[in-house]
Amino acid sequence: MPASSPAAADGTPWRSASAIVAEAVSGYHVLKVVGYSRTKDVANSKAIKSRPFLAGAANDNVEEAVKASAKFSLLDQDGKLVPSYSFTTLPINFSEKRNWGYSKFIKREVLEKSEHLKDDSFTVRFDVTVMKDIHTQGTPTIVVPxxxxxxxxxxxxxxxxxxxxxxxxxxxxxxxxxxxxxxxxxxxxxxxxxxxxxxxxxxxxxxxxxxxxxxxxxxxxxxxxxxxxxxxxxxxxxxxxxxxxxxxxxLKLICEDKLCKHIDTGSAATILALAEKHSCHGLKEACFNFLSASTALKAVMENDGFENLTKNCPSVLKELVSKGISC
The missing domain is CATH 3.30.710.10 (Potassium Channel Kv1.1; Chain A)
Structure with a gap:
């Protein structure tokens, strides 16, 4: 412990404080599996990777020694965690083990019979907590809210x-x-x-x-x-x-982000037409990803919104064809 500081000129003792901090940064990634039935053709020994994502300021694709824990959760149709399919790992040192998780997260037959698989799609969420170095820092005398x-x-x-x-x-x-x-x-x-x-x-x-x-x-x-x-x-x-x-x-980008979570067979055509009309490129791509599922496009075509899409946005249909999306 450091020695105490000398008193101020008026005799009042100097004050100081510090804290030992074991910090951690957290983040989560939501992964939607579209066209689930087609993933069954992938061999058991093969993996389908998501895009790299960030946990706080740390990339999950790090090479240096990092200790982290993760929570794997199945989401319901409202985007909420399904408690019976939500599991948390122990902290793992990346320098010792590069892969970790749950090899038996949920059985295929259970998933296929559940309400969580809809329109040949389901969603999982990965919460990652990365442990940072333990360090000492000074405690400020004045805290600014x-x-x-x-x-x-x-x-x-x-x-x-x-x-x-x-x-x-x-x-x-x-x-x-x-x-x-x-x-x-x-x-x-x-x-x-x-x-x-x-x-x-x-x-x-x-x-x-x-x-x-x-x-x-x-x-x-x-x-x-x-x-x-x-x-x-x-x-x-x-x-x-x-x-x-x-x-x-x-505000426009916030709305795009929120609408990406509402794309389903009943709304996809309407949201796609909206994205095309107002130049929402990210939202438009999300609609295309949804429609690429083997059964999604056929189901969407049976809704009234698809008729409006073909009438007012014919160029979108050409893009669907160019991307190889068809019934």
């Missing part, structure tokens, strides 16, 4: 205090602060820095009041409002359209 700006701006939106612009959407009036949408959206900037408004500004699109309210919440807080799980897909589709119109690129 994380920013609360998003909460303060959210409270400002709810309170309407100081609001100087009103929007009229589907008979509902939203009171806002001109500077916020101006700072967040080029289109709002053009709309609101024009001639002085004499009354509530009308949002002249098919945007619903609920969607416009969610749009304002994001512009004030950089977060989406809470949504009911069963309503999220439809709501996020409308938000993506609004984000594209108002040039809110981060």
């Amino acid at each position: 994380p920013s609360e700006m998003h909460r303060h701006f959210g409270d400002l939106l709810l309170s309407k205090e100081g609001a100087d612009v009103k929007f009229r959407v589907c008979k509902k009036t939203f009171s806002t602060h001109r500077s916020v949408p101006v700072a967040r959206s080029p289109l709002f900037k053009k709309m609101l820095l024009g001639p002085m408004l004499l009354g509530p500004m009308k949002e002249g699109t098919t945007t619903s009041a609920e969607v416009f309210g969610a749009l304002l919440t994001f512009m004030y807080t950089d977060e989406l409002p809470d949504m009911k799980e069963q309503e999220e897909s439809e709501m996020v589709q409308h938000l993506l359209v609004a984000a594209d119109r108002y040039n809110l690129e981060r």
